[in-house]
Amino acid sequence: MDNIVENDIVINDKRWEWKVVEVGTQGNEITLDVTADSVSTYARDARNFNPAYLDAGTGDLAMPTGIFRDAQLRRHSVAQAAGYTALEMVKENNRQTPFAKCTARWFAPIRVGDKLTSSATVLEKYERRGSKFVTFRVGITNQDRHKVAEYDYTCIFEYSKGQNLT
Secondary structure (H helix, E strand, O other), rough: OHHHHOOOOOOEEOOOOHHHHHHHHOOOOOEOOOOOHHHHHHHHHHOOOOOHHOOOOOEEOOOOHHHHHHOOHHHHHHHOOOEOOOOOOOOOOOOOEEEEEEEEOOOOOOOOOOOEEEEEEEEEEEEHHHHHHHHEEEEEOOOOOOOOEEEEHHHHHHHHOOOOOO
16 A cells, blocks of 8 residues: 655554564665765754864864764654554654664764765564663664664653653
8 A cells, every 4th residue: 555645744544553563674775975064064053163074174074973864763764664654654643752762883983975874673672661662773884885883762652551741
């Protein structure tokens, strides 16, 4: 069944609820170029005024935290790969799957001129104190297919019954 899109909201009855999330499901890959402009724009947005990041000719390293912009999680692509629609994108009773925690690891420097390819995979799903969580791993490689970084991003898919959210 093809998804129907209306005002950027996917209309589809196949909701990607916690009970149907499967460990190992992988979303599509995306490749982005690391340019001097993208590094300096991110540095300004992050309020890091180090000239090594702001001036195109000063340095060739990208800020390590740029992975969160250049290799975004894209939960919706993982849901779509599994044949479902992310809860944030369904038309009726849509809801967020809020951030719970994140752990990042870097293996090599990211440089201006690199082409970063990333994709997200469901790493684990678990229940703790009645709330249900899904952890995604976003793997990031450069143009030589060397792993440069990865991060694990955990979302709350369902709160425990009776939990006060205010």
